[in-house]
Amino acid sequence: MKVYLIxxxxxxxxxxxxxxxxxxxxxxxxIYAGSLVNKDILNYCSDSTKIYxxxxxxxxxxxxxxxxxxxxxxDVARVHTGDPSIYGAIQEQMAELDKRNIDxxxxxxxxxxxxxxxxxxxxxxxxGVSQTIIITRIEGRTPVPETEKLEALSKTKATxxxxxxxxxxxxxxxxxxxxxxxxxKVAIVYKASWKDEKIIISDLANVAEATIQGGINKTAxxxxxxxxxxxxxxxxLYDKHFKHSYxxxx
Ligand code: SAH
Numbered sequence: 736m737k738v739y740l741i742x743x744x745x746x747x748x749x750x751x752x753x754x755x756x757x758x759x760x761x762x763x764x765x766i767y768a769g770s771l772v773n774k775d776i777l778n779y780c781s782d783s784t785k786i787y788x789x790x791x792x793x794x795x796x797x798x799x800x801x802x803x804x805x806x807x808x809x810d811v812a813r814v815h816t817g818d819p820s821i822y823g824a825i826q827e828q829m830a831e832l833d834k835r836n837i838d839x840x841x842x843x844x845x846x847x848x849x850x851x852x853x854x855x856x857x858x859x860x861x862x863g864v865s866q867t868i869i870i871t872r873i874e875g876r877t878p879v880p881e882t883e884k885l886e887a888l889s890k891t892k893a894t895x896x897x898x899x900x901x902x903x904x905x906x907x908x909x910x911x912x913x914x915x916x917x918x919x920k921v922a923i924v925y926k927a928s929w930k931d932e933k934i935i936i937s938d939l940a941n942v943a944e945a946t947i948q949g950g951i952n953k954t955a956x957x958x959x960x961x962x963x964x965x966x967x968x969x970x971x972l973y974d975k976h977f978k979h980s981y982x983x984x985x
Contacts, residue, residue, distance in 0.1 A: 742816075747928035805837050901955040
C-alpha cells in the first residue's frame with residue numbers, strides 16, 4: 736500500500752503525466768483538491784474507487800482516509816493541482832504519514848506557471864533579457880518572509896510568475912512599478928489550459944484596471960518581465976557559429 740501525491744497538472748486532463756494517470760486508474764482511493772483540480776481527471780478512476788474532495792476536509796480527515804486505506808491495503812491517489820511541490824501543502828501530509836509509517840511517493844505535475852507560459856507562447860528565459868524565473872506570491876493569510884517581499888524581488892528584474900495574488904493586482908503592480916517601469920508588460924493568464932482560459936496582456940500602469948474589467952479575481956497567473964516584450968538575442972544553442980559537445984560547427 737502506498738499514498739501517491741500526484742500533480743494533476745494545470746487543468747487540461749491530458750496534461751497529467753502518464754504515471755499519474757496510471758496510478759489514479761489503479762488506486763482504491765482518490766482524494767482530490769476539488770477547488771482547482773479539473774473534475775474530468777476523476778474519469779480516470781475505476782468504478783470502485785472511493786472518491787473524496789479535500790476542499791471540505793481538514794488535514795486530520797485526509798490522514799484518516801489514508802489510514803483506512805492502509806488497513807485495507809489499497810493505494811491512495813492524493814491529487815493536487817499543478818505540481819504538488821508548489822503551494823501544495825504536501826509537507827504536512829508527508830510529516831503525518833511519516834509518523835504513521837505509511838509509505839508515500841510524489842509524482843510531479845505540470846505547474847500552472849508553465850501552462851501560462853504555453854498559453855502565452857512565451858519563453859520565460861530569453862538571452863540578453865532574463866535568465867531567472869521567480870515563483871512567488873504576495874502575502875495573504877500565509878505570510879511571506881521579509882527578504883522575499885515583492886519589493887525586494889523586484890530588484891532582480893527577473894521574470895516573475897506570481898501565484899495566488901490576482902485579487903491584489905493593484906497592489907502588486909504598484910510595488911513592481913519602481914523597478915520594472917510602468918511600461919513593463921504583464922500577462923494575466925486565467926485558468927491556463929482550461930476551456931475557459933482567458934489572457935490579458937497589459938503593462939504595469941494599466942494591468943489592474945484591465946484585470947478588474949476582465950472580471951478576473953482568482954485562478955490566474957501574473958507573469959511580469961521584459962521577456963514579454965520579446966526584444967531578445969537568439970540563443971547560442973542553435974547558433975551555427977557556436978560549437979558544443981553535441982554538434983560540431985557547421
Ligand atoms: N500547485 C499549483 C499551485 C497551487 S496554488 C501549481 O503548481 O500550479 C493556486 C494558484 O495557482 C492559483 O491562485 C493561481 O495563481 C495558480 N493557478 C492554478 N491553476 C492555474 C491555472 N490553470 N491557470 C493559471 N493559474 C493557475
